[in-house]
Amino acid sequence: MDHAQRGNGLGILGDASDSPTKVEVFKTLANIRYFRVLKKRLDYGSSGYQVPAMPHVPRSARGKRSVRKKVDDNQMCAFDLLATVAGKLLSERESSLTPCNITGTSNPTTEKDVIKQDQLDNEKPFKTEAFDQGGCDDSTLGSEIIFHRLGSYTSKEHSQMPNAGALSPASAFVKSGNRDVFAGESVSRGEFGHSLHTSTTAQKCGTRRYCPGSVESGACEGDGIKTPLQAEQRITGNVIARSAPDMYSLADPMDLDAKPPALVSSDSSAEVPPCGDHVPYNSSVPQCRDEMKFSVARDDDENSSGCTNPGTVTTNACKAPCIGNRRIKKLLASKYWKVGPTMSKDEELSNTVEMKPVFRSRRMSCTRQRTQRSSFKRRKLFERFSISASDGGIFREGISNPPGKGGIKVEARHSAVTLHGANGALSSTRGQKSSYESRDYHVKFSIKSFKVPELFIEIPENSTVGSLKRTVLEAVTAILGRGLRVGVLLQGRKVRDDSKTLRQAGISHGERLDNLGFTLEPNPTQAPAPLANPEDPHLLHFSDAIEPLSRIPPANPTPDQGTSDTTPQPVLTFIANCPESDHDSVHSPADVSSLNKTTGNSRALVPVPPMNVEALAVVPLRKSRHSEMVQRRIRRPFTVAEVEALVQAVEKLGTGRWRDVKLRAFENAKHRTYVDLKDKWKTLVHTARISPQQRRGEPVPQELLDRVLSAHAYWSQQQARLQVKPPPAETCLLL
DNA sequence: ATTAGGG
DNA sequence: CCCTAAT
Numbered sequence A: 001m002d003h004a005q006r007g008n009g010l011g012i013l014g015d016a017s018d019s020p021t022k023v024e025v026f027k028t029l030a031n032i033r034y035f036r037v038l039k040k041r042l043d044y045g046s047s048g049y050q051v052p053a054m055p056h057v058p059r060s061a062r063g064k065r066s067v068r069k070k071v072d073d074n075q076m077c078a079f080d081l082l083a084t085v086a087g088k089l090l091s092e093r094e095s096s097l098t099p100c101n102i103t104g105t106s107n108p109t110t111e112k113d114v115i116k117q118d119q120l121d122n123e124k125p126f127k128t129e130a131f132d133q134g135g136c137d138d139s140t141l142g143s144e145i146i147f148h149r150l151g152s153y154t155s156k157e158h159s160q161m162p163n164a165g166a167l168s169p170a171s172a173f174v175k176s177g178n179r180d181v182f183a184g185e186s187v188s189r190g191e192f193g194h195s196l197h198t199s200t201t202a203q204k205c206g207t208r209r210y211c212p213g214s215v216e217s218g219a220c221e222g223d224g225i226k227t228p229l230q231a232e233q234r235i236t237g238n239v240i241a242r243s244a245p246d247m248y249s250l251a252d253p254m255d256l257d258a259k260p261p262a263l264v265s266s267d268s269s270a271e272v273p274p275c276g277d278h279v280p281y282n283s284s285v286p287q288c289r290d291e292m293k294f295s296v297a298r299d300d301d302e303n304s305s306g307c308t309n310p311g312t313v314t315t316n317a318c319k320a321p322c323i324g325n326r327r328i329k330k331l332l333a334s335k336y337w338k339v340g341p342t343m344s345k346d347e348e349l350s351n352t353v354e355m356k357p358v359f360r361s362r363r364m365s366c367t368r369q370r371t372q373r374s375s376f377k378r379r380k381l382f383e384r385f386s387i388s389a390s391d392g393g394i395f396r397e398g399i400s401n402p403p404g405k406g407g408i409k410v411e412a413r414h415s416a417v418t419l420h421g422a423n424g425a426l427s428s429t430r431g432q433k434s435s436y437e438s439r440d441y442h443v444k445f446s447i448k449s450f451k452v453p454e455l456f457i458e459i460p461e462n463s464t465v466g467s468l469k470r471t472v473l474e475a476v477t478a479i480l481g482r483g484l485r486v487g488v489l490l491q492g493r494k495v496r497d498d499s500k501t502l503r504q505a506g507i508s509h510g511e512r513l514d515n516l517g518f519t520l521e522p523n524p525t526q527a528p529a530p531l532a533n534p535e536d537p538h539l540l541h542f543s544d545a546i547e548p549l550s551r552i553p554p555a556n557p558t559p560d561q562g563t564s565d566t567t568p569q570p571v572l573t574f575i576a577n578c579p580e581s582d583h584d585s586v587h588s589p590a591d592v593s594s595l596n597k598t599t600g601n602s603r604a605l606v607p608v609p610p611m612n613v614e615a616l617a618v619v620p621l622r623k624s625r626h627s628e629m630v631q632r633r634i635r636r637p638f639t640v641a642e643v644e645a646l647v648q649a650v651e652k653l654g655t656g657r658w659r660d661v662k663l664r665a666f667e668n669a670k671h672r673t674y675v676d677l678k679d680k681w682k683t684l685v686h687t688a689r690i691s692p693q694q695r696r697g698e699p700v701p702q703e704l705l706d707r708v709l710s711a712h713a714y715w716s717q718q719q720a721r722l723q724v725k726p727p728p729a730e731t732c733l734l735l
Numbered sequence B: 001a002t003t004a005g006g007g
Numbered sequence C: 001c002c003c004t005a006a007t
Helices: A009-018 A064-071 A079-100 A102-106 A108-122 A124-134 A178-189 A215-221 A228-236 A251-257 A261-266 A279-284 A287-307 A341-346 A375-381 A394-400 A424-436 A465-481 A542-551 A587-602 A623-628 A640-653 A658-665 A674-689 A702-724
Strands: A145-150 A455-460 A484-490 A516-522
Touching: A455 A465, A640 A658, A640 A674, A640 A702, A658 A674, A674 A702
Parallel strands: none
Antiparallel strands: A145 A455, A484 A516
């Protein structure tokens, strides 16, 4: 059964992809819609769980199921061709970046901070207040956030390339150097922040809805007061020894982890208050803000290693009136980051691939949190528009320009034939190729464009078009930069063996290539190489690519643009999925390595004049479906402190009141939803019942487990009693 | 939006 | 953690 959700625009995309002949291009912004983001969720990789800083990552966590699910989706990389394509993409991206302030973004520190800020903004309570307080009303600041989702990800290919058409202008050459670029890129970009949106009112500060008014509630109130359970225990005499402090203040647990606000703001430059910059509303913002900061900081902390995305921060940015407000979030939600183990059998030729050091797998922990999980929300909230397109796709422009500059298109032709006049690149490429195979034919095809997975952008309405462009650019860049992998699909089947020659794979001069497709996929394994910024010979101006945007009238022409460096621009947060490699990395690395390896030889396709190659179809078997999927959230094991807080809250409130538990003990923990708490409780109960030897992950003090069992037993009994005899409210207390 | 359960 | 059904 298909998920209902799928029905969205995504489905459309998918369909489109199916049709072989379509060409899709980024077209972006024309159809952007504005809407508020409530929440989003990330997908884990198959293995899924990422545990950045934690030494003891519980293996147990790795969900088998998730693996199972995701596996099928994963795409494999294939040989040179892939490398070539990937290289091109990257190079393109690279070039594009330059123009667009990327530099600014590169600063990790700054970015990180920004992200934090961003997260802060996201907090509901905080956010709301911030906006309000900041005086960012519609007039000044866009109170409304624009959220876009660019949809889809797979690359679409040109199905039909007019034979002649495209070629000349646009064809780009891939150089051997690409690989480097590739690696460098990924490295540099490393971490992304995760953002979370909460929409719920529930989380508002101070809001507490539960109040039956019964005695029970009263019992729960005072910190010093004993929980019903405790009372009961006392009565019954089954008191369990507890070393733990009696009650935790709500904040306590958080505090442990919490970082000083300073963290967030530490970098003055980095700090960007949700609403304008700074000062003005700051004073007005009270505690809430602080709290939020803490929580945020904490969150970041936990994952920071993995997720922080270097973003641009605008320091002074605030040129515009509520500049601070601007924040953008992007989420990359590609679900299928990982390569599934299951796939392996496909290839006939599967060879063992050597791993390359360069691409050593690296896990990024990027997550997007979603505060709430209602599926419906996702469906409604995110609008996606895909861009499709006309010839002049975004990339197109860039590509076409300088000959030799990286374009998305890859064309190959018979070597014998004279290459495009265009460039020197050719020669080099050619040379390599020759070594590779001397007399073979070249396969020619052109890729008109790739779609970017999901791109979420949140930006204030008053942002300038320029900032929007930059935002989109960054989002795209980040995605590409992360370590992009290209998958090759032939006849709907993934070509996994990178070591095969095109001919062996069936992609040959004489074959029909209509079923050839490429996919862009996040590459879980990233190149470690720290090249901050490999220079890419091929420079595209991304800005050009984005050009279409310019047409859109800025809602509020603000002064962002002027300052490119400082980056008044909105901060983008990418949430990408960073699957942990431990688990399923198995196959993926191979792909990568093979890719690398091959690249050496024939990495580049020789660009050639366009041929009459049939358009390559992007394939897409389940692709469409996937594109819609949301990334799984990263796994964040509960700390002992959190467990303690949870136990404490449950002792007091009982089971079945997760929202209250959340509010009480985890209000500041954005990443812990009531569902999470409920689930955790469930697991705690289970854990408490099994032998210590069977437990995994960070050990939970037996004392806590005992309390868990005790509380569970107590509340279960209560529940039973209530059902039997509903009337007495007092039961809770008394018992 | 929450809860409760199963996966 | 995810997903769903039922509230």
